[in-house]
Amino acid sequence: MSTARKKPEPGTEINLDDLPCNFARFGKDQPLELDCGLKLKPLTIAYETVGTLNADKSNAILICHALTGDQFVASTHPITGKGGWWEMVVGPGKPIDTDRFFVICSNVLGGCMGTTGPASINPETGEPYGLKFPVITVSDMVRAQAMLVDHLGIESLLCVTGGSMGGMQVLEWLAKYPERVHSAIPIAAAAKHSAQNIAFHEVGRQAIMADPEWHGGDYARHQTSPSAGLAVARMAAHITYLSEAALHTKFGRNLQDREQLTYGFDADFQIESYLRYQGSTFVDRFDANAYLYLTRAMDYFDLAADFGENLGAAFQAADSRVCVVSFTSDWLFPTSENRDVVRALNAVAANVSFVEIESDKGHDSFLLDMPEMFDVMTGFIDAAANRCGL
Amino acid sequence: MSTARKKPEPGTEINLDDLPCNFARFGKDQPLELDCGLKLKPLTIAYETVGTLNADKSNAILICHALTGDQFVASTHPITGKGGWWEMVVGPGKPIDTDRFFVICSNVLGGCMGTTGPASINPETGEPYGLKFPVITVSDMVRAQAMLVDHLGIESLLCVTGGSMGGMQVLEWLAKYPERVHSAIPIAAAAKHSAQNIAFHEVGRQAIMADPEWHGGDYARHQTSPSAGLAVARMAAHITYLSEAALHTKFGRNLQDREQLTYGFDADFQIESYLRYQGSTFVDRFDANAYLYLTRAMDYFDLAADFGENLGAAFQAADSRVCVVSFTSDWLFPTSENRDVVRALNAVAANVSFVEIESDKGHDSFLLDMPEMFDVMTGFIDAAANRCGL
Numbered sequence: 001m002s003t004a005r006k007k008p009e010p011g012t013e014i015n016l017d018d019l020p021c022n023f024a025r026f027g028k029d030q031p032l033e034l035d036c037g038l039k040l041k042p043l044t045i046a047y048e049t050v051g052t053l054n055a056d057k058s059n060a061i062l063i064c065h066a067l068t069g070d071q072f073v074a075s076t077h078p079i080t081g082k083g084g085w086w087e088m089v090v091g092p093g094k095p096i097d098t099d100r101f102f103v104i105c106s107n108v109l110g111g112c113m114g115t116t117g118p119a120s121i122n123p124e125t126g127e128p129y130g131l132k133f134p135v136i137t138v139s140d141m142v143r144a145q146a147m148l149v150d151h152l153g154i155e156s157l158l159c160v161t162g163g164s165m166g167g168m169q170v171l172e173w174l175a176k177y178p179e180r181v182h183s184a185i186p187i188a189a190a191a192k193h194s195a196q197n198i199a200f201h202e203v204g205r206q207a208i209m210a211d212p213e214w215h216g217g218d219y220a221r222h223q224t225s226p227s228a229g230l231a232v233a234r235m236a237a238h239i240t241y242l243s244e245a246a247l248h249t250k251f252g253r254n255l256q257d258r259e260q261l262t263y264g265f266d267a268d269f270q271i272e273s274y275l276r277y278q279g280s281t282f283v284d285r286f287d288a289n290a291y292l293y294l295t296r297a298m299d300y301f302d303l304a305a306d307f308g309e310n311l312g313a314a315f316q317a318a319d320s321r322v323c324v325v326s327f328t329s330d331w332l333f334p335t336s337e338n339r340d341v342v343r344a345l346n347a348v349a350a351n352v353s354f355v356e357i358e359s360d361k362g363h364d365s366f367l368l369d370m371p372e373m374f375d376v377m378t379g380f381i382d383a384a385a386n387r388c389g390l
Numbered sequence: 391m392s393t394a395r396k397k398p399e400p401g402t403e404i405n406l407d408d409l410p411c412n413f414a415r416f417g418k419d420q421p422l423e424l425d426c427g428l429k430l431k432p433l434t435i436a437y438e439t440v441g442t443l444n445a446d447k448s449n450a451i452l453i454c455h456a457l458t459g460d461q462f463v464a465s466t467h468p469i470t471g472k473g474g475w476w477e478m479v480v481g482p483g484k485p486i487d488t489d490r491f492f493v494i495c496s497n498v499l500g501g502c503m504g505t506t507g508p509a510s511i512n513p514e515t516g517e518p519y520g521l522k523f524p525v526i527t528v529s530d531m532v533r534a535q536a537m538l539v540d541h542l543g544i545e546s547l548l549c550v551t552g553g554s555m556g557g558m559q560v561l562e563w564l565a566k567y568p569e570r571v572h573s574a575i576p577i578a579a580a581a582k583h584s585a586q587n588i589a590f591h592e593v594g595r596q597a598i599m600a601d602p603e604w605h606g607g608d609y610a611r612h613q614t615s616p617s618a619g620l621a622v623a624r625m626a627a628h629i630t631y632l633s634e635a636a637l638h639t640k641f642g643r644n645l646q647d648r649e650q651l652t653y654g655f656d657a658d659f660q661i662e663s664y665l666r667y668q669g670s671t672f673v674d675r676f677d678a679n680a681y682l683y684l685t686r687a688m689d690y691f692d693l694a695a696d697f698g699e700n701l702g703a704a705f706q707a708a709d710s711r712v713c714v715v716s717f718t719s720d721w722l723f724p725t726s727e728n729r730d731v732v733r734a735l736n737a738v739a740a741n742v743s744f745v746e747i748e749s750d751k752g753h754d755s756f757l758l759d760m761p762e763m764f765d766v767m768t769g770f771i772d773a774a775a776n777r778c779g780l
Contacts, residue, residue: 036653135653195637195661196629202662203625205655206669207597210618228600235593236626239586244721247585253692261690263426263525265595265682269689271585272592279596292655299659300651302643331634 016114035137046114047106051098063105064162064169070113073105095377109144112287131217142172161185163366175314183384187325190337192302201295204233230288231279243329243362311344322352323380327365406504425527436504437496441488453495454552454559460503463495485767499534502677521607532562551575553756565704573774577715580727582692591685594623620678621669633719633752701734712742713770717755
């Protein structure tokens with residue numbers, strides 16, 4: 001597990017083993033069984049915890065991150081230096097109150113911030129896996145998280161929550177480990193990935209694979225990186241995270257540091273400059289192969305398929321309380337798809353509530369300052385804690 | 391004008407001068423004045439005509455093609471072998487009835503099917519222009535078309551029509567040459583390009599420019615082509631031409647020629663296979679630099695900006711009858727933006743009608759079998775012809 005990744009400043013590399021977080025290491029005797037039929041071993045899971053686990057280990061909340069998120073949910077990111085990606089949600093007195101709850105957030109299986117992924121060393125070759133890493137699923141991600149939760153000696157989770165790909169993991173927890181989940185908040189998610197979403201992911205993957213520096217996934221050995229392709233992938237995806245209204249309000253046709261059009265291909269418009277910035281900063285903190293694997297896992301996600309095409313059956317055993325949250329302007333995981341989840345939960349008489357939050361910020365709303373979301377989470381988690389006698 | 395482009399079958403090249411269409415050639419004494427301040431000379435315009443121009447030259451209809459269209463509106467495409475891109479609209483007894491009307495469709499300025507564009511020979515260097523080609527605008531495109539119409543000895547057009555970028559040109563005709571346009575049908579267009587649309591174009595341009603085979607636009611001299619980048623650009627754009635509903639209905643999560651997921655990065659899903667096909671066939675018929683220039687022209691389009699930010703003023707002089715057409719599921723040029731055009735025309739008491747057509751096919755609806763659109767066009771053009779005593 002000694003893979004090293006570039007920091008923004010060339011020459012100053014971060015060894016992933018030195019990341020300021022915890023690591024759970026599972027040896028060859030504890031393989032992770034994957035949906036593809038292979039076994040992954042050894043397995044490292046990098047994770048952050050915040051707050052204190054109580055004596056009877058009943059106050060744990062698991063947070064599942066989205067595609068490009070990581071375990072640094074409430075602490076400074078070691079590469080970007082920015083605050084935790086959900087620090088508005090997680091902290092003392094916050095909706096997920098770390099004075100009361102023990103928060104766990106692990107880097108997802110297949111990721112690139114310390115958990116085993118395609119940049120990790122393949123024990124069979126001594127080289128980074130690259131495309132020899134097995135194709136993983138959301139179900140595999142959750143199976144790995146369950147191993148971590150076991151490792152921490154925690155029997156059941158007070159709450160599991162997360163947005164987007166994180167929300168997919170929440171749904172998977174409900175379906176596969178219903179007895180271990182007291183309550184769940186899937187946010188801006190869906191029970192399956194739509195054709196349009198697969199299409200956007202495929203564009204991103206093709207952009208990466210078209211980059212000659214990708215070298216069939218073997219760029220580590222070539223000591224290079226398909227940064228240009230990954231940046232294009234990020235730019236395309238980033239558009240889908242916002243809403244047309246947000247783009248219009250934030251940028252419109254405003255020019256970037258100039259009075260008039262330059263009749264050239266520079267970033268005349270602010271939106272161009274913004275997108276280029278999003279692309280160029282992303283490559284400093286993310287691994288191209290990890291992007292391929294995680295988008296693939298999302299594409300493969302189709303919870304009903306594991307239950308005879310009956311989404312209700314997926315939740316048959318769920319005794320958990322569930323609060324589904326969507327945002328009005330989210331066109332990547334629109335309200336209609338979140339409502340499908342609610343309908344399936346209702347069909348099996350699950351205890352489910354549904355909140356559609358008015359926002360013009362698009363899919364990324366769950367990462368932003370959304371007082372209504374904070375209120376919903378605060379109330380829901382508080383009620384769950386009360387029921388558990390916390 | 392001796393630029394040659396690849397046909398699908400390697401080794402069989404088409405010389406653009408041999409294209410089965412007409413060419414209008416404007417010498418150095420007839421420069422095209424561009425918005426950027428430069429003059430373009432010489433200028434070739436490749437165009438197709440269908441039908442017969444009547445004695446008093448009053449039955450001409452100009453069709454403006456979209457970003458990746460060309461002059462082959464109603465005849466077999468010389469590279470793809472497919473039928474004309476609007477042959478359902480243009481022909482004997484069709485909505486644009488070539489038994490009655492004389493149809494003109496020219497390859498747009500900056501394009502790559504015979505009209506002067508970045509792949510044309512720069513007279514100053516004897517080499518293809520590449521990025522030395524001036525950045526053009528929709529206004530420049532229309533100014534070039536007006537030169538062609540003059541060249542054909544036609545004073546005024548019975549109708550100007552087109553969809554998407556073609557619709558932008560229609561609006562430009564109304565604003566800049568109102569006295570030469572009896573009637574106009576802008577379809578699935580807008581008076582300015584939105585931030586989201588600029589964003590998608592910028593992703594496509596960055597994909598092209600990230601391809602090392604692009605060579606700063608100078609790939610002709612390197613005898614190569616940024617096909618991989620152009621294919622990615624096309625894939626991203628293609629998603630925006632369809633609707634989520636169309637993708638869901640047509641592809642959903644259907645697998646491509648297989649019974650189950652392969653746990654790999656092949657095109658498991660039909661939508662992936664379809665997109666890859668769209669990308670790979672596009673590069674056989676389109677030039678990467680032309681894609682840069684035409685997307686840029688669309689981004690720059692903001693008709694009100696030329697008229698003191700007052701879109702109504704753009705249409706002040708228009709005595710033409712106008713029929714604006716939009717499609718319910720078009721999210722690239724949504725009904726709201728088409729309605730802005732209608733509102734501006736109404737504000738100056740222009741003779742305008744507006745039809746929003748119910749379709750789940752997205753932006754590309756204007757290229758598809760849309761009986762309601764055909765009926766609207768037939769009736770509107772027939773009425774215009776009657777008023778002109780045809």
